[in-house]
Amino acid sequence: MNKLELAKMANEVRKGIVTAVHSAKAGHPGGSLSAADIFTYLYFQEMNIDPKNPKDPDRDRFVLSKGHTAPGLYSALAHRGYFPVEDLKTLRKLGSHLQGHPCMQHLPGIDMSSGSLGQGLSAAVGMALSAKMDGKDYRVYSLCGDGEIQEGQIWEAAMFAGHRKLDNLVVIVDNNGLQIDGKVEDVCSPYPIDKKFEAFNFHVINTDAHDFDALEKAFNEARETKGMPTAIIAHSIKGKGVSFMENQASWHGTAPNDEQYATAMADLEKIGESLGGAN
Amino acid sequence: MADVKKIATRESYGNALAQYGAEYPNLVVLDADLAAATKTGIFKKAFPERHIDCGIAECNMVGIAAGLATTGKIPFVSSFAMFAAGRAFEQVRNSVGYPHLNVKIGATHAGITVGEDGASHQCNEDLALMRTIPGMVVMNPADDIEAKAAVKAALDYVGPVYIRFGRAAVPVINDNADYKFEMGKGVLLREGTDVTIIATGICVSASLEAAEMLAADGISAEVINIHTIKPLDEELVVASAKKTGKVVTAEEHSVIGGLGSAVCDALCAKAPTPVCKIGMYDVFGESGPANALVEKYGLDAKGIYEKTKAFVK
Secondary structure (H helix, E strand, C coil): CHHHHHHHHHHHHHHHHHHHHHHHHCHHHHHHHHHHHHHHHHHHCCCCCCCCCCCCCCCCCCEEEEEEHHHHHHHHHHHHHHHHHHHHHHHHEEECCCCCCCCCCCCCCCCCCCCCCCCHHHHHHHHHHHHHHHHHCCCEEEECCCCCHHCCHHHHHHHHHHHCCCCEEEEEEEEECEEEEHHHHHCCCCCHHHHHHCCCCCCEEEEECCHHHHHHHHHHHHHHCCCCCCEEEEEECCCCCCCCCCHHHHHHEEEEEEEHHHHHHHHHHHHHCCCCCCC | CCCCEEEEHHHHHHHHHHHHHCCCCCCCEEEECCCCCCCHHHHHCHHHEEHHHECCCCHHHHHHHHHHHCCCCEEEEEEEEHHHHHHHHHHHHHHCCCCCCEEEEEEECEEEHHHCCHHHCCCCHHHHHCCCCCEEEEEEECCHHHHHHHHHHHCCCCCCCCCCCCCCCCCCCCCCCCCCCCCCCCCCCCCCCCCCEEEECCCCHHHHHHHHHHHHHCCEEEECCCEHHHHHHCCHHHHHHHHHHHHEEEHHHHHHCHHHHHHHHHHHHCCCCCCHHHHCCCCCCCCCCCCCCCCCCCCCCCHHHHHHHHHHH
C-alpha cells in the first residue's frame, strides 16, 4: 500500500473502533485511536501474515500488550480480512468472539491473549526467543502503552530481550501521554522512556505515530538493526481523529453515546473526504 | 523403614527432564537463577541450548514460557513453589491458564520441608492457588518413581500442568515392577474397613506407616495416594468413603484449599462423610530441620496416627 492508501485504511480502522465501542456501550477508544496508524501499518504493510492462514508457523507475530485497546486490533484484523467488519458490532457482547480483551482461544489472528497489563511483552519475548532457538526468521512485534510500562514486568522482559540480543523483536510504545488517572508524567512518570530502553540495551527510535513516512522509516530501521532489540517510541495523540476525544484522558475507557457517535463518525468522514474518498 | 532408599522429588524432576530431553526435542526448561536448587541444572548439563535462565524474574519467566508454548515448544517453568505459584500466580492464571497454553510448571521446595529457610519460602498455599485456575492439572507426586512418571505424563498431555516437588529426601515407595501412573487416577495402597486415609506428597509414606501403627491398635485403615489433586479421582474417593464411613486427608499444605478441600468438595456432593483434615492449620511455618518441622506440625506418621486414632474413636 502507498501512504495515501494506508492513511485511508487507518481512517476506516478508526471508524471500526468507534463503531465497535459505541455498539458495546463500553471499551477503550482513546488508546485504540492513538494506535490506529500503528495497527494499520503493521497489518497492511510491515508484517508477513496471511489472514487465510492465521496459524502459519513462520508468520510474523503481534502481541497487544496494552490489551484494552483490543477494538483497534480487532478493527485492523477485520479490515485485513480475518473476519467480517460487521462483526465489530458484537464487541464485548455475550457469545462474541470479540472479547473485551484479546483472547486467542476465541479469535484466529490473535497470537496471544492479553489484557492484564505488563504481561504481553514477556510472551512476545518468548516468541522471539523461540525463533532464535529454531533459526527461523519471523519477527515479533508488541505494542505497549506508556502507562503500561509502569508495570515492573515490562522491564523484566526488556532486560531479558536486551540480554539475549533479540533483534527479531520490536517493542512499540504508544506514547500518547495519558492514562486513566491523568497525564503519565503526573501519575508516575515513565520519562525518559527512550533512555530507559537504551539502558536495557535496546536500539531506540523516536517517531511520529501518525505519519506513515516516519513509521516506515522507523520499522525499516528496526529491521536493519542487528544484535539488539528495537524500541520504537511512537509519539501519538490519544483519541486521534475524533475531535472531542483528542488528548482527553476521560476518553480512555468511555463509550460515545448516540449523539457523540454521530459526531465522531462525521469527523472521520470529513478526514476520509480530505484524503480523497475510500480506497 | 530405615533401610528404604530416599530421594528428593526435585532431584527426580531434574533427572526426568534430562532423561526425556532427547525423546522430546520441543522440551525446553526455564529457571530463575535456581538451577542448582530446582535441579534443572541436570537438564542444563545435558541440553545447555534448551535451558533458559531468566534471572530472578519469575513473572517474566512465566510469560516467556507462554510465548514459547504458542510456537510449539513444551516449556517447563522452574522455581520454588512460593514464587512459581505465589508470586507469578496472576501470570500463570492470565498468560498460561486463560489461553490454555501447553506450559508445565515444575515447582520445587513446596511445603514446610523447605526447612531452615523458614516461612517466607515454605509455600503451603500453592495447591489451593493452582486448583482454582480453570483447566489446570495439579499433581503432587509422593516419591522418586511417581515424580518422574508425573513429568512424563505432563509431557504427553497438551495443556497447563502444575507439578509440586519437595526439597527433602523422601522414601521411595513405588519401586515395584507393576507400578503404573495415570494422571487423574488415585492409587489404593492399602485396603481397610474402619477409616480411609487419603494422602498426597510426603504424607503418603507417612500414612502407610500410620496405618501400620493403627493396625496394631485394631484399627483397619485404607490408604489412598492422590498424586493428582486436579482432576481428582472422585470415583475412588467416594467409593472408599462409602465403604469406611470416615475419611482423613493428609497433606503438607494448608488445610484450606488443598487436597482436604478437594476431597470435601467431592464428598459433600456425592457421599457426605465426616472428614478430618490433616495439614497446616492456617499458620505459617518456621525455620528448623525438615524432619523436626514435619513432627512439630503433625505431618509425620506419628501425627497422622494420633489424629486418625482420635477421629475414629
